[in-house]
Amino acid sequence: MIDNYGRNIDYLRISLTDRCNLRCIYCMPEQGVSKKCHEDVIRFEEVLKIIKSAVPLGIKKIRYTGGEPLILKNISSLISETSKIQQIKDIAITTNGILLYDLADELKEAGLKRVNISLDTLKEDKFSYITRGGDLNKVLKAIEKCISLGIKVKVNTVLIKGINDDEIKNFIDLTREIPVEIRFIELMPIGEGEKLYKSGFMSSEDVLNEFPELIPLESSKSSTASMYKLIDSKGKVGFISPLSCKFCSNCNRIRLTSMGTIKPCLHSAKEINIREYVDNEVLLTSVLKDIIYNKPSQHHLECDNKSHSLKMMYQIGG
Numbered sequence: 001m002i003d004n005y006g007r008n009i010d011y012l013r014i015s016l017t018d019r020c021n022l023r024c025i026y027c028m029p030e031q032g033v034s035k036k037c038h039e040d041v042i043r044f045e046e047v048l049k050i051i052k053s054a055v056p057l058g059i060k061k062i063r064y065t066g067g068e069p070l071i072l073k074n075i076s077s078l079i080s081e082t083s084k085i086q087q088i089k090d091i092a093i094t095t096n097g098i099l100l101y102d103l104a105d106e107l108k109e110a111g112l113k114r115v116n117i118s119l120d121t122l123k124e125d126k127f128s129y130i131t132r133g134g135d136l137n138k139v140l141k142a143i144e145k146c147i148s149l150g151i152k153v154k155v156n157t158v159l160i161k162g163i164n165d166d167e168i169k170n171f172i173d174l175t176r177e178i179p180v181e182i183r184f185i186e187l188m189p190i191g192e193g194e195k196l197y198k199s200g201f202m203s204s205e206d207v208l209n210e211f212p213e214l215i216p217l218e219s220s221k222s223s224t225a226s227m228y229k230l231i232d233s234k235g236k237v238g239f240i241s242p243l244s245c246k247f248c249s250n251c252n253r254i255r256l257t258s259m260g261t262i263k264p265c266l267h268s269a270k271e272i273n274i275r276e277y278v279d280n281e282v283l284l285t286s287v288l289k290d291i292i293y294n295k296p297s298q299h300h301l302e303c304d305n306k307s308h309s310l311k312m313m314y315q316i317g318g
Helices: 044-057 075-083 100-110 124-131 136-149 165-177 193-200 204-210 281-293
Strands: 011-015 061-065 090-095 114-118 152-159 181-186 225-229 236-240 253-256 261-263
Touching (some): 011 044, 044 281, 061 075, 075 090, 075 100, 100 114, 100 136, 114 136, 124 136, 136 152, 152 165, 165 236, 181 204, 204 236
Parallel strands (some): 011 061, 011 253, 061 090, 090 114, 114 152, 152 181
Antiparallel strands (some): 253 261
């Protein structure tokens, strides 16, 4: 569907939970989050109804996120049921990778096409520090397994000055040997990231100036990443720059939170509760149509240095 600003909105990102098995310093409070009542969290059956109501409006790509989506029982069944919706052409997940190795086979069989794995360091001790206790080797094994199964892998690396900026070359060099897309993401002033932003922000341009050997590639219009590669590399390098080079004019997505609200823009305070319409497909499609058409034109992170979102990133999803 075309919104009020001429953008084709065909992508729905769905946060299934705000819980996570890690406590990354730029995302999750150290003490974790309060557990929601079961009835307050959207159920898989409701998720499928929402997708089916969004399909007539042109939604054809689905990404399941969290928190951490793989902590949920029967996630493979949800992906399998999603893959049966004929108009859905692409199903992906965003995960921290800790549980992915053991689930990769059944996720692939269920219809998973792509996986984005959050990984901010290649050093075990630093990984434990950033995630507050995670095991790096589990993530690296999961990446290898997904590649072997033919699942496309993107690695999301949040750049934080003074923490992982000394490893940028190591990440880029990974693309020489394995068919993975490393995506460097600018630190955003949202949630826990706001505490690190002033001292930790570094722009994509800072990195590109250090690595002139990266060759620019043509990127799709709706892509959030500017793409590059090394000569003769098997993989690619992407830069996601929501502050220094925002991509709002080509944004093609809306987001569903685990509480049943739609966020038309990641950094806007506006949310629309659609859960009350779930059992009426015609009305739900009408409400979604209005939400999509009136999607905001842009965020204002670069002006305010602060997100206006009332939710943290672990409540919205990657």
